[in-house]
Amino acid sequence: MKPVIGVGMVGHAFMGRAHSQAWRSVSAFFDLPVVPSMAALCGRSPDRTAQAARELGWAAAETDWKQLVKRDDVQIVDICTPGDSHAEIAVAALAAGKHVLCEKPLANTVAEAEAMAEAAREAAERGVQAMVAFNYRRVPAIALARRLVAEGRLGELRHVRAQYLQDWIVDPEFPLVWRLRKDKAGSGALGDIGAHIVDTAQFVTGQNLTGVSALTETFVKERPLAEGSAGLAGESRTGEKGTVDVDDAALFIGRFEGGALASFEATRFAAGRKNALRIEINGSKGSLAFDFEAMNELWFHDHTLDGDEAGFRRIIVTEPGHPYAGAWWPPGHGLGYEHTFTHEVKDFLEAVAAGTAPSPSFEDGLRVQRVLAAVEASAADESRWTVV
Amino acid sequence: MKPVIGVGMVGHAFMGRAHSQAWRSVSAFFDLPVVPSMAALCGRSPDRTAQAARELGWAAAETDWKQLVKRDDVQIVDICTPGDSHAEIAVAALAAGKHVLCEKPLANTVAEAEAMAEAAREAAERGVQAMVAFNYRRVPAIALARRLVAEGRLGELRHVRAQYLQDWIVDPEFPLVWRLRKDKAGSGALGDIGAHIVDTAQFVTGQNLTGVSALTETFVKERPLAEGSAGLAGESRTGEKGTVDVDDAALFIGRFEGGALASFEATRFAAGRKNALRIEINGSKGSLAFDFEAMNELWFHDHTLDGDEAGFRRIIVTEPGHPYAGAWWPPGHGLGYEHTFTHEVKDFLEAVAAGTAPSPSFEDGLRVQRVLAAVEASAADESRWTVV
Amino acid sequence: MKPVIGVGMVGHAFMGRAHSQAWRSVSAFFDLPVVPSMAALCGRSPDRTAQAARELGWAAAETDWKQLVKRDDVQIVDICTPGDSHAEIAVAALAAGKHVLCEKPLANTVAEAEAMAEAAREAAERGVQAMVAFNYRRVPAIALARRLVAEGRLGELRHVRAQYLQDWIVDPEFPLVWRLRKDKAGSGALGDIGAHIVDTAQFVTGQNLTGVSALTETFVKERPLAEGSAGLAGESRTGEKGTVDVDDAALFIGRFEGGALASFEATRFAAGRKNALRIEINGSKGSLAFDFEAMNELWFHDHTLDGDEAGFRRIIVTEPGHPYAGAWWPPGHGLGYEHTFTHEVKDFLEAVAAGTAPSPSFEDGLRVQRVLAAVEASAADESRWTVV
């Protein structure tokens, strides 16, 4: 029988539900060296947490994350809270010898992220692992994109254009939920979805951004107050309005280490685009294009083919040889959003079991944070070129 | 606390794994009146069944389906075996007072299907429910298509064109697995995937096919023998060849009750098409198009709009108001193949709890079987028009 | 200086305008051995013909096609009238030693088409050429498709599915124009657009259909009478209704010489589909897909590639090495509908100048006619298999 490893999770809203499905499913599809046990779920409200634990399959419920971290049956702490609490929980859990999987963005500030990366480095020396949850790396199509770039199929990279387009706050009456509050979320579209495209672009290219020039904007400057602060769903409205102190959209152009030019855009005001995380990369030997709204497809242009028969081809990324795909269904039977989390915990568990560093590391999360900080600095300084 | 209802499943290959994920996940996403308990899994090999039960989350393992049916902790029997055993198991389970969820096609012959439908009718009088597992009805986009047709948005239906295109046996060296053997599978592409598009088309239109004219073909008439017989994956090959006695492809044209013309095609020889279950419907007021390879999208043309701004629109079927979608993730965060099964068991459990007839019924499964039989009869008689 | 060859055209409605643009443009883009001169246009109304000649660039106007055929400055007769007059004009023109380009379908009956093919054979012995105007063969993407099939890139052909979908008579108040009258048009969707997909499929595959099983339907059986009879545009309406005596839609399945299964559908009732001439071909080594609504694209799946990177690729058929494309604009600067006619007259003029047989021949046109006749025969006889 395989060894069991206990998981304790903090937070049970959107991310908590997604992570729960991953912990619940991973052993049924992947032959892992360890079996995760869903030991305990932590939330603020006793009732709601108990109910969530029951629904989501957690054996116990806690209301104080410090208790959760102390539990003997917890070897992994999975942090699914808003960004303002990441640093405190992660640093404490690592100090307590617990492996940590932490939602993105790693933190709300570079300083916090630095402290976390430092804690992770120290923990690693003790064999304790930390990983930041940039789940889109585990979309099979994006992992395949990374593989094609790494194999040199694109040649020298010339262009990266990345967009993350949503439209859930186009309506000015959409309330001021926590994701629109700087104290909770750190920033707006930039940190929430901009962080994803920065990480995805750096992951797929295998290169870091060296500098940026940026614009940010808050189109709707006041919104109805919501009673609570959780999640994407609107809260009950009181008639009062509050100030939106985060960006609605962020655009920037930049350069990668290898010389490629890049453009990035993160917005929640792209009417009709629901979750369009898009990336297109052009190189001297080929190009790639991806849009999460059709997440099982990767478009690949092989520029070394005869021009008369070349073209962007739609690879349906469900073949046995594709990253992660072989564990699931026959070709053409696509995966969904939540599978990215299943793949994430699969890789995390394998790293933990092997005692190796999981990826993306807290250091990677910090690197993204530095890009976000450079974007904000540039936007505040007449879009001036800002080194990351 | 909600009442628990025990499930026993027969078969743990492709369909068994898909159903397991559904039973495992459904309570985390849907607020059901009952909680399914994964009581026991039945397979032929003790070792492999025990291992599958462990991996897939079943509490016990059985090697005789008759024992499974007898178990007190089993109130639902879920049949995931090849078609040749459906009738025997289903009839016995219903007789034993167990609710039955049976994979499609309902049976390998019309006679078997009739016996099953008869057993289901009798069981229903005793409050015992039966359902055939045409899972594609539970793709949100297909359920939305049904809704739009039912609301009259397409007007009078004129055309239905349905295709189910796969390519997994294009290679003549692909072995003679059970799905290519008449004794196990009943027919080839026709019963396996043709059954799906017949059911889907009848479901979405709300109408039955009244007659057909058909062609079938076996392109590769001999294939290497496989040691075993299970699933899509190739078995070890012995060098010997065996005869393929099922169709590789089936085409037919037909008419629906309401006067629409229809064409159907099921094939495993459409190189490059992986799981392209496609349906397009044209009516006097609008049209719909769907392709499972992009399963989160439904294309809708509203012909009542001003012609200058009309066109097929890509509805990403992940909105809270879309069938099933609200239980999962925010808009644009798509679902995958397996979710169709989760929706299926959700609807089945609700019907069982309410004591109402789940849909599609065994009668619906029989109706599909009659269409398949008419197709085979027409193909064997110079494509002559054959009434269903 | 290049020799000049005089062209006389009969008919100046839709096809006449398209052919005029071809004759007017061809020398500017293709380096031909002869220069066409637009000598005379023939129509029934003196005034309207004179005006059309002026607008479309014809040097003279005639109102009797027999006069046109006699003109010394006319060496080519281009027939753009409805199908009921094709045979008489073409046979007379060929007898008079004039090369003939004749719109499709070649004729309204097999008997007429046979007479025309016979006349063309005799004329060919005298060095007089005849060609039927299946213009879609000259879509660069379709010509490229033919090339790929001929080069063996698809291997053995398994499936052909062809559709020609329009929606211009969905409205039951659309009037009874000549295309909806059997005496003028011979048949409905079948002869008008069905003829195109039969020819296109036979051209691209390089194979003939050997038999069919068919359904036809007239959804709207009476329509308002139109004063005149010309073209697609509605005429003034008188309140009276007349009987539609042609098919609104025709579906058939069939087999090609090489064993491929085929399905065809021609309809004017596919709401939202404007001019969707579609063809998909699956072979043992690859597949092709085309839709005229995106006429500059050919989708090619190379099944011999590694499965992990295979997929349908979108070839934008505007490269210098693509058929016809090099004569026009740089890559990515697409062509339109009318260019198919320019390519058609280019190929026709080259054949005439070289004294070789142009393609498609009247014999090819007759072959299509025989398929249409078989379709009608099968549809009238319970869809029974009918040999072409």
Place this chain on the structure above:
Amino acid sequence: MKPVIGVGMVGHAFMGRAHSQAWRSVSAFFDLPVVPSMAALCGRSPDRTAQAARELGWAAAETDWKQLVKRDDVQIVDICTPGDSHAEIAVAALAAGKHVLCEKPLANTVAEAEAMAEAAREAAERGVQAMVAFNYRRVPAIALARRLVAEGRLGELRHVRAQYLQDWIVDPEFPLVWRLRKDKAGSGALGDIGAHIVDTAQFVTGQNLTGVSALTETFVKERPLAEGSAGLAGESRTGEKGTVDVDDAALFIGRFEGGALASFEATRFAAGRKNALRIEINGSKGSLAFDFEAMNELWFHDHTLDGDEAGFRRIIVTEPGHPYAGAWWPPGHGLGYEHTFTHEVKDFLEAVAAGTAPSPSFEDGLRVQRVLAAVEASAADESRWTVV
């Protein structure tokens, strides 16, 4: 009979051929108040110009543009030369009382463009018209986009993202043609194709850019010398290399007058993208998307529809009510690249005949030039925000 107006054209390479087709075809499709006569073509080489005149349908040939401008049979001067000669020819032609149609970019510098705009203003007072040839405004889909924005269908504009992606110089051995030389072309991708997206975006939004922050890059800094300098086609190569002194790619972000955020990218290094002029606009009530590689399609999302049935719809812009489309073929029979020029001369001729100012004016061309200059200034100054 309609009055005739004589046209003299300078240049007979790519643009000259496109304009010739427009002058040749326009009267056959549009009922214009005047009939253009293709009076004379001007080029540098007597032989090549004479041949081009013959092929393209010009009545006479000239080798000195000053002679062309003086001709009595020329009332319109159409300038199709590289940007370095635009100012001199245009100013002289306007001074001589000739209406001027001038290819884009209007000039190679802001100073030249200012002089031209000034000359045009003066000429307009004398009833002499001037127009800059931003032909993409005359793509029916783009004109329809403008109409939808003007009608308020998008509401308040939030985002504009425009790209013009080509790949014809990805190969470092592609020679140093005139479009890669600053003295001839003024700039590289920026002025050639960046100018188009700036104009297109300003046209469709009806707003001007107020400022930009930019990056430019020359990926391949030396290229083989070509003997000549004309056009896109490679010249014979001498083995020697020369310096590329223009940009290969230009990226910038900016803001529109109305507050929308914008991103622009022009590159000739997007492997696999042939002529992808793309624009997407998001507003508070709807969105639009366009890609010239599918030039007959406009994608429109109506955000005021019920969310359950909203989605980007593919409008095939070939309906009678669509801009320009009614003059051509039935719905679904698409247009090509060259039609944009036919529409351009149609609008120009109508304005000339009516004595009204054609659009886009030289002032509009100057405005684009100022944006290009701001882009270059920002790129040279650490991407600093630069007011247009």
